[in-house]
Amino acid sequence: MLKRVFVAPDPGRARLRFAARAVLGIGLAVVVCGLAGHSLTGAVTGGLAALLALFTVADATVRGQAVTTVLLPVVGLPVLTAAALLHDVPVARDLTFLAVTGAGVYARRWGPRGHSLGVFAFMMFFVAQFLHASAAQLPELYAALTLSVLSAAAVRFGAWCYERRTPPAAVPAPPGGSGLARVTTRQAVQATAGAGFALVVGQLVSGQRWYWAVGATWWIFVNTTSRGETLVRGFRRVLGTVIGIGLGVVVAVPIAGTPVPTAVLVAVSVFGIFYTAAVSYTWMMLWVTLLAELLYGLLGVLTPGLLALRLAETGVGALGAALAVLFLLPVTTHAITDAWIQRALRCVHACTAEAAARLAGHPTADPARRVAELEQLLGRVRLAVAPLVHPLNPVLARKARARRVLDLLDTCAREIRGLVAVATDPEASHDARLAAACRRVEAAVEALTDGGATAEPLAAPVPAPRTAPEPSPAHGPLAHLHGLERALADLAHPLRAPAGSSLVDA
Known part of the structure; x- marks a missing residue:
């Protein structure tokens, strides 16, 4: 697990910049709230609003990100108002919370913007429960939320707008459909039912911290699509919570809200x-x-008993999510996994075409953006395949095939990154072998994607010469293209397994 986090590819240091910018934006938001004279409750609300503004907004263009950021308060303030006004009316509060949960998941059908606004709306209701916000505090909370979103926007679109140089890839949208065949519709029903279970049982566990269970159910559904993905994400949420609680006993409890060390650890977190x-x-x-x-700790209520309660409520939320995806309109793994793999392969095709165009001297070709899109899609493939490669999966043959697919897709991504890295060499475009290799890659992808089941077996790639007679500027790109050809040829076997032993059938 350590290796996966610290050795994972980070093209263009995107994750590093993403994290560093978040610390700067959230820190600025908290400082602005402090200078405005807000209480600790206002500062916490502002900090969380800034975190969400920087974390959830994932439109493909800077303009799209700006529009979504402007809409965050438009969605969040009414929800925050309802949560505060209904705080002492349990039945109305609970029903409204469930309605916000279902609407937030359903909003994913409108792509990254719907996803961002749905998450922000849910979390505003959650934050109101977290802070026990009352109607009297609303003016301060309005101001804190607005100032913090503006602060986050100032960093994102002004001080540190690296997307203007390399636009990020949009978060891939889930598969479509209509009615109950649409994944987002099914998930909205599942999330509402799972949250209802978590709400009822969570209140039996604790009348004060029940919202933790609802929050756990909600976040387990975020960025998942199939039944298997959701179950694995629930397991990982509980595991991460257990490890985090253990770390908190060692780190957070001893400092008990002491301002300076707490601020440092908050930034690290x-x-x-x-x-x-x-x-x-x-x-x-x-x-x-x-x-x-x-x-x-800052609020003065951190105790070992509270940490044990958080673990219990997280378990309740995970159980609610599991029951919902198992028994209510389940979304099977097979179609979802196949769809993400197909999209990743088509992106490999697009990356190769963009790199070839760049090598041929087209100034507008931008393979770097395609690489970012490929990384996003491979993340979705890993998430979809996670149930198959999980240590608890007893079907060893299917697990081995799934691991093989992931390894080969990672190889494709590695060769694509290498190809793009050398695609700026203008002299390489004079070698005709590059165009031929790109055509072979395109043919291999086409054989593996739509209509691939009836296509002829992939031809073996033309092997790269062991010793080139004369080094040329095209040698580097050719080596990456040959590696890409071999990986695509090897993918044919696990992706075309017989129907009775398909990669996924659950």
Whole structure:
């Protein structure tokens, strides 16, 4: 697990910049709230709002990100108002919370913007429960939220807008459909039912901290699609919470809200959340748990008993999510996994085409953006395949095939990154072998994607010469293209397994 986090590819140091910018943006938001004279409750609300503004907004363009950021308060303030006004009306509060949960998941059908606004709306209701916000505090909370979103935007679009140089890839949208065939519709029903279970049982466990269970159910559904993905994510959430609680006993409890060390550890936790989110949900949950413990330390309520209660409520939330995806409109793993693999392969095709165009001298070709998109898609493939490669999966043959697919896709990504890195060499474009190799890669991808089941077996790639008679500027790109050809040829076997032994059938 350590190796996965610290050795995972980070093209263009995107994760590092993402995490560092988050620390700067959230820190600025908290400082602005302090200068505005807000209480600790206002500062915590502002810091969490800034965190969400920097974490969830994932539109493909800077303009799109700006529009979504402007809409965050438009969605968040009414939800925050409802949560505060209904705080002492349990039945209305609970029903409204469930409605916000279902609507937030359903909003994913509108892509990254719907996803961002849905998450922000849910978390505003959650934050109101976390801080026991009352109607009298609303003016301060309005101001804190608005100032913090503006502070985060100032960093994101002004001081540190690296997307203007290399636009990020949009978060891939889940597969479509209509009615109950649409994944987001099914998940909205599942999330609402799972949250209802978590709400009822969570209140039996604790009348004060029941919202932890609802929050656990919600976040288990975020960025998952199939039944298997959701179950694995629930397991990882519980595991990350357990490790985070253990770390909190050693780190957060002893300092008990002491301002300076708490501020330092909060910054470390924020960095950890943003840096590990793309590669390990367990590690992200470790940092989220530590951040929550530090905030409770600042509020003066952190005790070992509270940590045990958090673990219990997290278990309730994970159980609610598991029951919902198992028994209510389940979304099977097979179609979802196949769809993500197909999209990743088509992106390999697009990356190769962009790199070839760049090598041929086209100034507008931008393979770097395609690489970022490929990394996003491979993350979705890993998430989809996670149930198959999990240590508890007893079907060893299917597990081996799934691991083989992941390894070969990682090889494709590595060769693509190498190809893009040398694609700026203008002299390489004079070698005709590059164009031929790119055509072979395109043909191999086409054979593996749509219609691949009826296509002829992939031809073996033309082997790269062991010793080139004369080094040429094209030697580097050719080596990467040959490696890509071999990986694509090897993918044919695990992806075309007989129907009775398919990669996934659950």
